[in-house]
Amino acid sequence: MRKSLHLHVVACHRTLTKTLHFHSFSSQRSCTFLGPNLPDVWVPREENSSPHTLLPQKFQWANDGHSAAILEGKAIAKQIKLKVADEISRMKSEIGKFPKLAVVLVGDRRDSHTFIHIKLKACEKVGIETVVSELPENCTENELLNVVSSFNDDKDVHGIVVQLPLPQHLDEERIVNVVSPEKDVDGFHPLNIGNLAIRGRKPFFIPCASKSCIELLLRHGVEIKGKRVAIIGRSKIAGLPTSLLLQRHHATVSLLHAYTKNPEQITSEADIVVADVGIPNIVRGNWIKKGAVIIDLGTNQVKDPSSQVFRITGDVCFEEAVKVASAITPVPGGVGPVTISMLLANTLDSAKRAFGMV
């Protein structure tokens, strides 16, 4: 019966585009680059000048047969840090205040200590004050919660980082949930993730690795809107939030993971590939469409068979990908440095909010 009702409604793709376009714009477009930090479409701070000073303004989606452009992160990180330092300097001179980041470190993991050291040093360089709370490996959950709560209550603290992973006996979810969403400069709180997922909403913070991807793309002039994106890996700290952020930028995102049966096939259709797998060189050259842009979030420690020295390598087989892609981030020196600078930017944002400057 239902089938006999043939309604002659011709719906063409033009109509779809028009209608959805109407609904897909938020009224919240007032964000600045380091300001309260979710745009419906990201608006770089230097929007009136050229934001893309590192490569030609119009990105070329092509590989000329020789080698991809290298999306270096160091220069961008330096630019951002200078900007942050400048704002903090003006903040200090104008209102006599400055941002402060609290860092919580549990146990003796060497890698965690290294990461914290890098973060503290970066803070120091731009003028962000830091306070570190170190707890022993065998601390109780309540001891840790008390530390986090005290930072939540401290009005002089604008950002809280709980270095992950935590020892097994501590409930990571519970700890992350206790960090005030307004001081969650890592952007991992579910309220911030929810507001990142929902169009038109503004999380207080976006995870630093995801912001870093966007920065690398936009500052090199890579258009995101309408592009097909394959994100390989769905970690809470990188792959998943990056899928949400790129979707907010109107990319068509496919999120691949361990259960994806043909990751190479889907990846080979993508204009932009984001790798967040944690396995060195898993993404091979033949996974990549000619002219695609590759963002490699991998930071894998691999022993060089000849020198027996450990080196950091990415998830993408650089030597193969560079011959196919139009642009690729190196590892190290790509996403990593920008990610650190994003933590500084998030902390500055938070202080500006606290001081009523945005």
Place this chain on the structure above:
Amino acid sequence: MRKSLHLHVVACHRTLTKTLHFHSFSSQRSCTFLGPNLPDVWVPREENSSPHTLLPQKFQWANDGHSAAILEGKAIAKQIKLKVADEISRMKSEIGKFPKLAVVLVGDRRDSHTFIHIKLKACEKVGIETVVSELPENCTENELLNVVSSFNDDKDVHGIVVQLPLPQHLDEERIVNVVSPEKDVDGFHPLNIGNLAIRGRKPFFIPCASKSCIELLLRHGVEIKGKRVAIIGRSKIAGLPTSLLLQRHHATVSLLHAYTKNPEQITSEADIVVADVGIPNIVRGNWIKKGAVIIDLGTNQVKDPSSQVFRITGDVCFEEAVKVASAITPVPGGVGPVTISMLLANTLDSAKRAFGMV
């Protein structure tokens, strides 16, 4: 220099699968169908019997050249309602308590009144008490916020539904955010959306339309894990949360929208297609892979040119799709009835939590 470092790391897909699989399972698998409601993998209540009583247990991903199986929602909705009514009846007899749903309605929109009428009637049938607060079209935001807050504070109220859309002068985001996440039976609060997005987390509630999609698939024996899914449209109430939920079920999800340049091409690669566009018959037969399963979330009012009577029609051109797909939900009678039953289930869940029964 970096390029010269060729590390002979052979990373095959088997390794990827194994490694990610290890990380992708949550320890929280204790959920029941109507229980606190996010599984990492959904476990239907009737897990020890056959949950798929409506079609053969092993779903056939094929179209036999005649016509797709019709994924009727009415029978499933009836089953769920019976189950909810049974649990409420036992709750009443055992502890003398029952679930209560508060409904807030602003203004005179005819469709909103219709939806509310349907919800209230469904509640009545299963034994959920209801309270309705009607506010005039020109009410202030504070008046509405006060009503919502009073329901938040009322310990006898277990679920709150603010019927959307609200009049233009009211800030929908602000209102949705004020509903207690623990009473947010619509599942629209950003905290619940965030916990839906993050693997291993449990939102208090999942949006009813998204739960409905999963129910329709699982109860008809359609496997989700590892399947490619195209979701067309990213509304906050259906498309977006459905993309998150299907990802939690380990589908490989691509989220399509107005800026997607070739929706028909991506859709034609999908094993499961979810349409949430709001344009009648936009998804044509030639968008669909032979043997795909189609979930149509569209509820478009269209005037029949011959009778001049308005009929509800979906986003999928049913007459074309039914010849290609292996299964398809009808509109009306597919997702719609199940969605209502999910509101009842969410309200029951909330009451069970409040009464310490889960």
